[in-house]
Amino acid sequence: MIAGLYAITRETDDTNCLLTAVEAALRGGAAVVQYRDKSGDVARQHEQASELLMLCRQYGVPLIINDSLRLADLIGADGIHIGRDDGAIHEARIVLGPDKIIGVSCYQSLELAVAAQAAGADYVAFGSFFPSLTKPDAAHAELDLLREAAGVIHLPIVAIGGIALNNAGSLIDAGADAVAVISALFDSSNIEDTARQFADLFIDETED
Numbered sequence: 001m002i003a004g005l006y007a008i009t010r011e012t013d014d015t016n017c018l019l020t021a022v023e024a025a026l027r028g029g030a031a032v033v034q035y036r037d038k039s040g041d042v043a044r045q046h047e048q049a050s051e052l053l054m055l056c057r058q059y060g061v062p063l064i065i066n067d068s069l070r071l072a073d074l075i076g077a078d079g080i081h082i083g084r085d086d087g088a089i090h091e092a093r094i095v096l097g098p099d100k101i102i103g104v105s106c107y108q109s110l111e112l113a114v115a116a117q118a119a120g121a122d123y124v125a126f127g128s129f130f131p132s133l134t135k136p137d138a139a140h141a142e143l144d145l146l147r148e149a150a151g152v153i154h155l156p157i158v159a160i161g162g163i164a165l166n167n168a169g170s171l172i173d174a175g176a177d178a179v180a181v182i183s184a185l186f187d188s189s190n191i192e193d194t195a196r197q198f199a200d201l202f203i204d205e206t207e208d
Helices: 015-028 042-059 069-075 086-096 110-119 145-151 170-174 192-207
Strands: 004-008 034-035 063-066 079-082 101-107 123-126 157-160 179-181
Touching: 004 015, 004 157, 004 192, 015 034, 015 042, 015 101, 015 192, 034 042, 034 145, 042 063, 042 069, 063 069, 063 123, 069 086, 079 086, 079 192, 086 101, 101 110, 110 123, 110 145, 123 145, 145 157, 145 170, 170 179
Parallel strands: 004 034, 004 179, 034 063, 063 079, 079 101, 101 123, 123 157, 157 179
Antiparallel strands: none
């Protein structure tokens, strides 16, 4: 089950800094970690992903690899997050097996999410809901998309894009099972405390 704070890593060549930051997020209650590195540095990616997997294992939290099926398979990660190509879902399932997590970016499209669900995805992600430092040119998604998706998508729904403590609640209220966060978490002065505040939003929602 994908639910709660979904932490997406910052790209860095400082592996110790990366691990320290992610462990702080895990202590604070991050429920999922996605390793995202677009550098093309295969050796660095393998080292960092392997170290992160061991760290996530200590906390009982799944490690998802962004885009790289090769890397996810090589280190035995808990799953992969991929783009809109339905064929990639089928390929990932063949390579990773039935028990691994496959997440799919569906951007602003409910149609893509329905197709991903039919193709065997384990969760879908919509965004960008707010202006994002990571992807400043990303197209905008409306809150109504989450409300509509909740009626037809029977998988966990992840919201992404410019999410911060002051706007995450609106996404959860609209139907997001998880919020994917980069900047608001890893750029904060106290990552553990910020992660805890995000995690608490989901506790409050459950109590309501």
